[in-house]
Amino acid sequence: MADLDRVLATVDADLDASIERLFAFLRIPSISTDRAYAAECRRAGQWLADDLASLGFATKLNDTPGHPIVTAASNGGAERRVMFYGHYDVQPVDPLDLWESPPFEPRIVENAEGVKRIVARGSADDKGQVMTFVEACRAFVKATGKLPVEVTVMVEGEEESGSANIGPFVAAHKDELKADLALVCDTGMWDAQTPSIILSLRGLMHDEIVVHAADRDLHSGYYGGAAANPLHVLSKAIAAVHDANGHVAIPGFYDGVVEPPDYMKAAWSKLDLTPENFLGPVGLSLPSGEKDRLLIELISSRPTFEVNGMWGGYIGEGSKTVIPSIATAKISCRLVANQDPVRVRDAVRAFIRAQIPADCSVEFLGGEGSPAVAVTHDNPDLAKAAKALGDEWGTPPVTVGEGGSIPVVGQFKKVLGQDTLLVGFSLDDDRIHSPNEKYDLTSFHKGIRSWVRILAALAQ
Known part of the structure; x- marks a missing residue:
């Protein structure tokens, strides 16, 4: 616990420097779908590889028929190894005239309620989320000189344009990517105060x-x-x-x-997910799917x-x-x-x-x-991550399925034989893929602290 406290204190003390590093990453216009930005995508990959190398990782910028894939590996002699996946590419910024500030000039703005937000393309999807994990690793190295588990990092540059090369890459590099568990930070919170762990992806x-x-x-x-x-x-x-x-x-x-367990359905029924608060913001009011199912089932498990x-x-x-x-x-x-x-x-x-x-x-x-992917409900790493998130946020995480798809997660199970924990800190109002994309400063700060706690828990 003394080590954990020191690492968390390091996160807090270095927050301003962490923000500056994120801003440097966000300034690179790594739009993967437009070949005119190919050099910028490579520059973003190289920036991340260099940053991970500064933490003692053995890094490589791997060429593909498309944009390069960053890999990095620690080698400190820890008993367990985890693999972290993310992406450094971003969506196009059109329509540009709807942005309130240039999309690749990150800034912190404060709304009427006093909430501070990082505004830039890629702030929430996925550079800000990737850097929560990198900064957690940095805090461990700075505070204790080592990581609690061995870490392999794989960050691709084509997620926003179809991930055409990630599947063949995983298959060709399965030995070096093999780990006890995969971690993905490309999902979101249940709400601004409640973390979540995604148990399945459709x-x-x-x-x-x-x-x-x-x-x-x-x-x-x-x-x-x-x-x-x-x-x-x-x-x-x-x-x-x-x-x-x-x-x-x-x-x-x-x-x-397969039907979800009864205890999970009971937990879902207590969540405040109603047609009014889910469909209302998009101008609808009536669920259109199976009439004998909970709304949360319609968007996650059916x-x-x-x-x-x-x-x-x-x-x-x-x-x-x-x-x-x-x-x-x-x-x-x-x-x-x-x-x-x-x-x-x-x-x-x-x-x-x-x-x-x-x-x-x-x-x-x-x-x-x-295919869909799912984590078994009795996975011991799930319980460790859930406790770690509860300790950081003061409330236990919601464990749900997500309606979207991240095909590479299926590759992790099929090719590498490893389960994936999906833990993210974005919010529904982050305007992902839209003008004025943002990432709450709290999401970034407590996201780093959350990964510190999770990595420490996974080492036990």
Whole structure:
């Protein structure tokens, strides 16, 4: 405990210097999706590699067909090893005119309630979160001369543009990345006072459906009422996916879905997640999914079928009275633990094919997917991290599933055979991917202190 107290005191004393280092990182416009910023992405990776090297890590900037991946490893003789994953790339800043200050000139602003916030692109996603972990390591080295566990760091530069190269990289470097546990700081708090640990991430299957009818667009006055309209055909097929109670009616869609334990459902039912406070801020009020499920189940532990885009025919200015020959929809399914993306894809395609009239045809373009990942509820490292977070924030963390997907976490389980703890400190109002992205100063400061406590706990 004496060591822990010294390290926490070091975090507090060095906060201003920690902020300056974060600001230096945030000033680098590492926009991965735009090749015009390729040199800046490399500069961001090199900056992080150099910073980790200053803490005694053996670091390397690994070239890929895209942007480089930073790896770093400690070697102090500790019994356990953890691997930390994050990303140094950021989203584009458009529309630039909506930013209240230049997006790569970080600053601290104070709102009307006196809350101080770091404003810059990447402040919450994910540079600020990455630096909470790096600064925790720095505090250990400065205060005690060593880390409580061995640490491997892997930070990529393409998360915001699809992570095309991280999967092959993990497979090719699995021996050097092997650890007892993976740690990810790319998630958020339950609220500003309550930490959270994400126990599961939904998987993903996305596909494109193209319905073909006549061999050309038809005059709607001449053929209307007789010729099949592919927009109607596709709309009817998609409408048939859900029944009146919001369940997905595709045979086999729920194969493998496991119910959360009763104690977890009981805990979820006590959380203040209502349609008013969840949907209200986006202008909605009624949950549209399965009517026999809690709202939190709909967004975390249940699979979904969503239409992401749909088009066909004439969509320009004015009118053009045609029956189109082709209609297209992009769909995605969020998957939960034990669902197989390939089996879900095949079930969806079989269902859609069955809805198509004999004189029309359908093709599918895509079908890529990644499985969901989950941490078992009895994992001892989960209990250690939960206690550490409770000690720092004064309230136990909420343990929930998250509706989004981080495909690389599935790689950690499949290729490296290790579970992942997802602990993050962003807030719902951090404006991630939007103009005026911010990261509360408390999130940064207590995020560093939280990782100090977690690393100390994992060493026990």
